[in-house]
Each structure stands twice: as C-alpha cells, then as structure tokens.
Amino acid sequence: MKKITTVILAGVLSVSAFAQKKYVTFEAKIDNKNGEKLYILGPNKYKKEFVLNKSGVFKDTLNITEGMYRLDDGVEGTSLFLKNGMDLKLKMDAKMFDESIVYTGKGAKENNFLAQTALAEEQYNYPELLKADETAFTQMATEKQQADLKRLADAKLDAAFTKLYTAEIQGSMMGLQQYYKEEQAMQKMNNAPSPTFNYENHKGGMMKLEDLRGKYVYIDVWATWCAPCRAEIPYLKMVEEKFHGKNIEFVSISVDTKKDYEKWKKFVTDKELGGIQLYADNDWNSDFIKAYGITGIPRFILVDPKGNIVNANADRPSSPALTTLFTEILK
Structure with a gap:
C-alpha cells in the first residue's frame, strides 16, 4: 500500500555507552x-x-x-x-x-x-x-x-x-x-478503461487482463519483501474463499526484481497462495505498473467485467468495506 522511502544513513560517529570494540x-x-x-x-x-x-x-x-x-x-x-x-x-x-x-x-x-x-x-x-x-x-x-x-x-x-x-x-x-x-491522482482514473497486462502465470503460460473479461478482477500488486503486503495475505485468502465461485477473479501481480524471480516462485508455493499469481515483466518499470502510477505497495485495484476501473486504489482485503462491496456487487 505504501512505499515510504527508507533513509539509510551511515558513517555517523558519536560517543556512546557501547564498548570501543572494532566489531x-x-x-x-x-x-x-x-x-x-x-x-x-x-x-x-x-x-x-x-x-x-x-x-x-x-x-x-x-x-x-x-x-x-x-x-x-x-x-x-x-x-x-x-x-x-x-x-x-x-x-x-x-x-x-x-x-x-x-x-x-x-x-x-x-x-x-x-x-x-x-x-x-x-x-x-x-x-x-x-x-x-x-x-x-x-x-x-x-x-x-x-x-x-x-x-x-x-x-x-x-x-x-x-x-x-x-x-x-x-x-x-x-x-x-x-x-x-x-x-x-489515482482516483481520477476511476470509470475509465483499465490499462492491460500480459504476464507470466505461476501455474504456467501467460495471462492478459482481457482473458478475464466478463468477470470482476481484484488485483493485488505486491512483492515478497513487502511486510504490509505479506500482512494482507491471510485476509486475501479468506476473501477468496468467501467469494469462491462468484463472478470475480483474484489476481496478484508481483513486482519482485529479476534477481528475486526464484524467490517469488518459491514464496507462492510455500505460502500456498491462491488466486492467479502473475510476475510483472519489468518490476516497477512494467507498463501496467507505470500506467497506474504505482510507486507504493500493496496496491489493490478493482476492474469491472467490461474492463473499466471501478477503483484504482481499492480497499485492502483486511478492510470490512471490501467484503461489504463484494457482497453487494456479486449477488
């Protein structure tokens, strides 16, 4: 949801209670x-x-x-x-x-x-x-x-x-x-046609957003290193289970870098992640990610069956408001 810049500073010298060991x-x-x-x-x-x-x-x-x-x-x-x-x-x-x-x-x-x-x-x-x-x-x-x-x-x-x-x-x-x-700025995108993607599916092959036309699509943009993203996983699993069989697909798009590709594959398997697990083709520089102006994760997006954006910054799975919304639109 957020990517707040972590400031890493080094080389600050000070007198403290720590012993003067060099290691x-x-x-x-x-x-x-x-x-x-x-x-x-x-x-x-x-x-x-x-x-x-x-x-x-x-x-x-x-x-x-x-x-x-x-x-x-x-x-x-x-x-x-x-x-x-x-x-x-x-x-x-x-x-x-x-x-x-x-x-x-x-x-x-x-x-x-x-x-x-x-x-x-x-x-x-x-x-x-x-x-x-x-x-x-x-x-x-x-x-x-x-x-x-x-x-x-x-x-x-x-x-x-x-x-x-x-x-x-x-x-x-x-x-x-x-x-x-x-x-x-993201909220101004609502009701417009969604940017698309064509990404590797963890289960094999490629998947486009157009492949899911006719259903609502709830998209989770995340990465394995993102603690707030991981915190949402149990809630996402519960929401997926609650609305299983309804007219909605749950898609998770990883922005892990290429060096962490195997880490992503292992994480999805080990954590038994559900839904459709996709891997963005160029992490933060992927066209879909840039089109939505995403600079912080986790970011959740809801697209309607016609491919239009319902909410470019949708509620998290942990929010009761999301369950309320899905109950209303997936009758």
Whole structure:
C-alpha cells in the first residue's frame, strides 16, 4: 500500500555507552527457518552471508560502519541498527517472523525498538489516512509523526540511533505526503478503461487482463519483501474463499526484481497462495505498473467485467468495506 522511502544513513560517529570494540558480535537462533542462509545488507552495497547449522544457529563477528542495516532470510526481512561494540543476540521463529523477534545483549534495546515499530506500522490505519480530505490528512499525518518522534524520545536510546531514526521518521513523512498526492491522482482514473497486462502465470503460460473479461478482477500488486503486503495475505485468502465461485477473479501481480524471480516462485508455493499469481515483466518499470502510477505497495485495484476501473486504489482485503462491496456487487 505504501512505499515510504527508507533513509539509510551511515558513517555517523558519536560517543556512546557501547564498548570501543572494532566489531559487532552477532548471534542468532532461528526456529522453523525458511532457508539455510541469512544475509545482512547495508550501506555501500554491504552484504554478509551466514550459514545456519541444523539447529538454525550461527554466530559471527562483523566489521561494519555504524548505521541502519537489513537482516534477510531470502523470504522475509527486518531492519537492524549495528554499531561496533555491540554483542547482539537474536531469537525468532521464521514462521511468525516479525511477531517473534526478540533481541538480547548490547544493542538489544535499539533493535527491539525497530522490531516493535515494524509491528505497529502494520497495524496503523493507512487506508483511513489516505481517504481523508487534504486538511484531515495533514492533521492526521502530523499527529502520527509527532507520536513517532515522542515514542522515539521516550525510549531513550543510543544517540546515534536516535539521530538516524529521526531522519527516517522525517523521510517517512515526506514519502507519505507524496503517496497521498499520487493516491488522489489515482482516483481520477476511476470509470475509465483499465490499462492491460500480459504476464507470466505461476501455474504456467501467460495471462492478459482481457482473458478475464466478463468477470470482476481484484488485483493485488505486491512483492515478497513487502511486510504490509505479506500482512494482507491471510485476509486475501479468506476473501477468496468467501467469494469462491462468484463472478470475480483474484489476481496478484508481483513486482519482485529479476534477481528475486526464484524467490517469488518459491514464496507462492510455500505460502500456498491462491488466486492467479502473475510476475510483472519489468518490476516497477512494467507498463501496467507505470500506467497506474504505482510507486507504493500493496496496491489493490478493482476492474469491472467490461474492463473499466471501478477503483484504482481499492480497499485492502483486511478492510470490512471490501467484503461489504463484494457482497453487494456479486449477488
């Protein structure tokens, strides 16, 4: 639904409570692991690969530049703050990825803050915010930013982390404002003929939007790395089940990049995703994605049986309003 720019800053030097070791000790215990490897990705194309043992454990040291990083297991990922002197331990269950993350040791406070923030972001009512008029949107967005800054200040975290995350909150506000403008422009597309696509089907072959003419088409634009997208999957499955056999098709279009093509195929299979699973031919630069002006995901689109746009920014599967709408139009 949203793609708020994440600001990655590195190289900030400060005096802190962390010891002056020239490395980070990082240890993890991963239950129900998604794969045999973990990756830490960061500024300046930093990439560190770890191999988990049979018990899902690894321990290593990192020579890093202080800053924001990302821990990825090939299916899901989470933000990290790393700084020399840390002795960080992670315990999690990959089947309940974000919900199960717990850090201990030096640096735990900052990284637990990041994990808890990710969960809070998934629960925030962005659809309500984006449907508001301009005055209400500005007020609500400002209140959210102030609440985020207060939560950060009240946590009394490392000074370098606080500086970095303050910049991220500010960057998120700018991204949210840009997304709101784009969302308003999207609404002007309603009732016009929908742009089309011709994409690879996970089950084989290619599929065009025209192949589904005569039915409503509910389109989910998503990617495997997108946490808010993944959060909608259980709801999407329930909506699909509820309206199975009705005059509607559920189509999911992945904008994963070419390097993540196999990751997409595996994710769809492992998570037993339903509906029609398609892979966009050129990720964010695909014609269909550009025609809709999509710069943030998940994005949901509803097209009528004649191929006209009902809503270029439809409700999420988790919204009761979507079920109400489908009940009305699919009698």
